[in-house]
Amino acid sequence: MASEVEGKAVFDADSAEEVVKELRATFAAGTTKSYEWRSTQLNAMLKMMEENEPLIVAALCDDLSKPELESSIYEIAMVKSSCRMALKKMKQWMMPEKAKTSLITFPSSAEIVSEPLGVVLVISAWNYPFLLSLDPVVGAIAAGNAVVLKPSEISPATSSLLARLVADYLDRSCIKVVEGAVPETSALLEQKWDKILYTGNERIARTVMAAAAKHLTPVVLELGGKCPVIVDSDINLQVATRRIISGKWGCNNGQACVSPDYIVTTKNYAQKLIVSFKCELERFYGKNPLESKDLSRIVNSSHFARLSKLLDEDKVSSKIVHGGERDRANLKISPTILLDVPQDSLIMTEEIFGPLLPIILVDEVEDSFDVINSSGTKPLAAYLFTNNKKLKKKFVATVSAGGLVVNDTTVHLAEPTLPFGGVGNSGMGAYHGKFSFDTFSHKKAVLCRGFAGDAYVRYPPYSRGKIRLLKAVFDGSFLGIIRALIGWSKS
Structure with missing residues (x-):
């Protein structure tokens, strides 16, 4: 029945209701709760990736012209790593956690039991369509849930491949992929879920949260924001520049939620930084970066037009100090650096999500914190390059973001011991490693007492x-x- 529902030309609210109904019946039967089922599915996912890596790389190339290294390492290898960690640690995660009791309930024992939430919905994004689809699913499976995955229609090749591979390798009665665009997503959001994890932008997140509120469904929102980079002067400039380039243009050509959005540095240091950028960018992408096979393209013409609008604004177009070349036919924009753009320009008030990198100037590096905090929003990530211990300490104490990295960019995502998630406008909730397991689990309190030691003082008549x-x-x-x-x- 489920395969028939998923194969319908039109996936409407009735179709979505039927899918959820089937998954709830499977979950109620206890299919997903055993360690054996969870480990079988995660091993099957590993096998799926090992046997189909060339197909996955090809799909990512079709959708984004993503270089093979970025596809193999930043998407496939990271999902594999999540699977292996869950397989290694899952038994330990599933064990009840002993809790202390007090004199109030003496004599007693207590524990915290992790139980699966039930049937969960994962709505993924187009920029890392493989990683951001399956990484949350790993956590949902490890926690013992039934799952519906809704990949992004903006990455159609990867979405189609995911639908086929998941159906071929994983348990169809418990894990399903629903393809489609706004109508299909809307149909899914009309249903009652036990949790929703959405990765994307703030505008759609509001819709997801409003739909979830109707059913009191908890949500995890992985959004974005303008991720700042503070550059001090007492650093290894070449290494810092390379790491910023890697996090900006080496991560899907800037189309990443944790990609550096703008740089803040001092007026005295900006020119040295720009010279270093020009040198390293040419070393990495050649004299004509539009021809480089190591740069992803802009995902579609709509996003290309949006980025062009940011560059063509009157008070911004004259600020380009490097790059700016565009190839509309092939949806390519070269790595572009802008110096001293106005704070009220579109490029500084919108999340860029592309290969454009403005540099904001301040008199003293400590003034960078005011620039970041004055935006009124909290980014998904913030970066600082310095050797000054006092500046590091102030950075951690002063800047509120989903995650902070000192002397590198984006690499915190690769550490499964760290939670990945936003704060404020950049999202809520977190996952990765055990945080993924916890995100899709209910922590059930269990207190056990015997019949001895009954305290009569708790009973009437009171005195x-x-x-x-x-x-x-x-x-x-x-x-x-x-x-x-x-x-x-x-x-």
Whole structure:
């Protein structure tokens, strides 16, 4: 029945309801809860990637002209790493966690049990269409849930391949892929889910959250924002420049939620930084970067037009100090650096999500914090390049972001021991590693008592003595308990 539903030409609310109904029945039967099922699915996912890596790389190339290294390492290898970590740690994650008890419930024992939430929805993004689709699914499976994955229609080749591979390798009765665009997503959002994880932009996130609110469904929102880079002067400039380039243009040509969005540096240091950028960019992408096979293209003509609009604004177009070349036919924009753009320009008020990198000038590097905090929003990531320990400490204390990195960019995503998620406008909730397992689990409190040690003071009729004794118990004061008992005996 489910395969028939998914194969319909029109996926409407009735189709979505049927999919969720089938998944709930499978979940209620306990299929997804065993360690054996979870490990079987994760091993099948590993096999799926190992046997089909060339197909996955080809699909990512079709969608984004993504270089093979970025596809193999930043997408496929990272999902494999998530699978292997879950397989290694899952038994430990599933074990009840012992909890201490107090005098209030003495004698007793307590534990925290991780149980799957149920049927969850993962809505992924187009910029890393393989990683951002399957990485959350790894966590959902490890936690024992049934899953519906909705890939982005803006990456159609990857979406189609995911639908086929997931159906071929994973348990179709528990894990499903629904393809489509706005109508299909809307149909899915009308249903009641036990959790929704959405990766994308703030505008769509509001729609997702509003739909979830109707059913009191918890959400994880992985959004973006203008990720700043502060560059101090006491650094290895070549290494810093290369790491910024890697995080900006080496991550899908700037089309990444954690990609550096703008740089803040001092007026005295900006020219040295620009010279270094020009040198390293030519070394990496040649004299004509539009012909480089190591740069992804802009995803579609709509995003190309949006980025062109940012560049063509009157108060911005004259600020280009490097790059700016465009190839509309092939949807290519070269790495572009702009110097001293106005703070009220479109390029500084919108998330860029492309190969454009403005540089903002300040008198002192400490002024960078005011530039970042004055935006009124909190980015998904923020970066600082410095050897100054006091500046590092102030950076951590002053800048609120989903994640911070000192002397590199974007690499925190590769550490499964760190949570990945936003704050404020850049999102809510987190995943990666055990955080993925926890995100898709309910932490159930379990307290066990015997019939001995029944405290009669909790029962009516109430008295002043009982009140004094119970207050002392809740305060955890043994001296107070003794005083209350002595006072009670005297009365």
